[in-house]
Amino acid sequence: MARLRSLGHGTGRECRRFGGRRVSDFGAVRLDEHGFSLLLEEHERVILGDLAAQLIQVLEDPEDPVAERLYPDAYPDDAEASAEFRRLTRGDLDDARIAGATLLLETIPEDQDAPILPLDRAGAERVMRSLGDLRHVLAERLGISVASPEGDPNDQFTMLYDWLGYLQESLVLALVSGDEESGRLARA
Template sequence: MTMFRREGAECVADLTADEVRVLRKVASEVVSLLTEGFDHEDPVVGRLFPDVYPDDPLEAAEYRRFTEGDLKTGKIDQAGAVLATLPTDGAGEVRLDPESAEAWLRAINDARLALGVRLEITDDTDVEEEVDDAVLRDPGSSRVFQLSVYAYLGYLQEALLDAVME
């Protein structure tokens, strides 16, 4: 698996072709969710844009009216930063300056939040145990793949954060 390393001010990683495909798909799905698929009734949208005033729907709607556009644009830009820095021909090196590393961390977090909602992952969920259970039930299931992507994103996020903090 990919490990980010620090080279001067940059965080650098060598991604496999499979990692590039997964990251491209995940970032593209986040962009799609925030553009074509944006629906306030979707629990993923609710997780990515939580109500600041959950007990006051009018205040929450007013706050959302003034902030949602910028927040949505920021999230789209962060996912776009991932797409822009991925190798174009399969496997390859990724070099992230501090601003790009920050965008990657935020984009990975958004993708994990979205996937976590879809997979019904909670703070109490043991992802390793979930993967093992899903493999026992049906090793070729989409749930096994999605849980594996969720776990990979967590690993990648931690590796990048470690490199940023060096």
């Protein structure tokens, strides 16, 4: 597996102007007048696209054991109430998660020479949630939990888990900055 950028790699905000346009990079995310764009190397595009497709498969299989991680009991002390809650909400949650993973897939063109498509704020938030879902799936597969939060730092899946956290962190920073910028513009 090609080496992925580590958590915290390049998370400093870089701002510059191109032809009077303001462009800000937040680690793996660029924010400009077109929206939020993931900044991925070729091998990262392939990996993220593959992971998004796998997430859709997991979500479409209600028997997959990772579902317990994505859909914890709403009422841990009441199995019947938890089952009813899951029955009432699971379909809508699956649909939203599949839509987010599909958007992530659509954002990354198969043609490696094509630019990654920019996202509006709502799309960036959906992709951010999909990255969290991917991290939950990997955490379940790796046995990472609150009780044992660390995986083997040299394990490829642990590196993948950390890289997804880096992408998610980059999106959060860009979204927060977008809010701050919107606030400044609204007050001006």
